[in-house]
Amino acid sequence: MAGVAVLVGAVSLTSSASTLAPEESWLDATRAVDALAAPAPPSAPTPSRFATVSRSAQRSEGDQAGAAEATRAGVGTAVDQQATRRSRALAALGRQARSYARELASERWALPLTRYRITGTFGETSYLWSTVHTGLDFAGPTGTDIHAVASGKVIEAGWAGSYGYRTIVELEDGTELWYCHQSSIAVGVGDVVARGQVIGAVGSTGNVTGPHLHLEVRPAGGDPVDPAVALAEHEAAP
Ligand SMILES: [Zn+2]
Structure with missing residues (x-):
């Protein structure tokens, strides 16, 4: 009978995973399976369907409690209770996965200056730039x-020709943020900086007509994209 309880759990896991929205299914596949994977109690044969989702050899506290309870309280009740517990745990994990997905999507950015005036936008042309404005x-x-x-x-901090004194910060996803024309740089290569941390000061070094921060956003270190759009996507519209 204990085997039945586990099978119920396994079936719940399968159906719960398949009802999640497509964009969240990868989270469910990785996180939920890891968290849920627990072997059957020692006395029970492992149903093959459960075995396909079980990756972890660790047993959760819930399962240990469940096994003890089955001994104490009669198998039929224990099966019901275990099934209820499992479906509650699955529901909680589903919520957790969804909130984690939201958190990732809304990884917030901050504006680089607290007071500023936008004097140049992405894609503009000017005699100052050899191509269109890249920041x-x-x-x-x-x-x-x-x-x-x-x-x-910080993967670069120093003089960069027409960019003046420039700091390049690489984000976890490989995006590079370029801070250019600084009068001073407050960080060094290899430093880990936190959002909002002061990393330097506005200046007019390099190819400029007046003091300003030229900010560039380069996904995967490649071609620049519009920083205004990237900032807005991260809840920091300028
Ligand atoms: Zn610029």
Whole structure:
């Protein structure tokens, strides 16, 4: 009978996973399976269907409690209770997976300057640039704090020709954020910076007409995309 309880759990897992929205199914497949995977109690044969989703050799506390209860309280009740517990646990995991997905999607960014005026937008043309403008310009007085837009690792910090003093921060997903024309740089290569942390100061180094921060956003370190759009996508519209 204990075997039946486990099978009920396994069937619930399968149906719960398949009812999640498609974009969340990968989360369910990785997180939920890891968290749920628990072998059958020692006395029970392992149903083959359950075995296909079981990856972890660890047993959860719930299962241990369930096994003990089955001994104490009669098998029929224990089966019901175990099934109820499992479906509750599955529902909780489903909620957890959905909230984790939301958290990932809304990984928030911060604006680099607290007070600024946008003086150049992405894609503009000007005599100053050899091609179109590849970033977004936040004008502010020289010495104004520049805050990290997102958390990441400093992979470059120093002189960069027409970009002046530039810091490049690589985010966890490989996106590069370029902070250019600085009057001073407050971080070094290898530093891990937190969103909002002061990483330097506004300046007019490089190819500029006045003090401003030129911010670039380069997914996977490739071609630049519009920082205004990227900021807006991360709940920090300028
Ligand atoms: Zn610029």
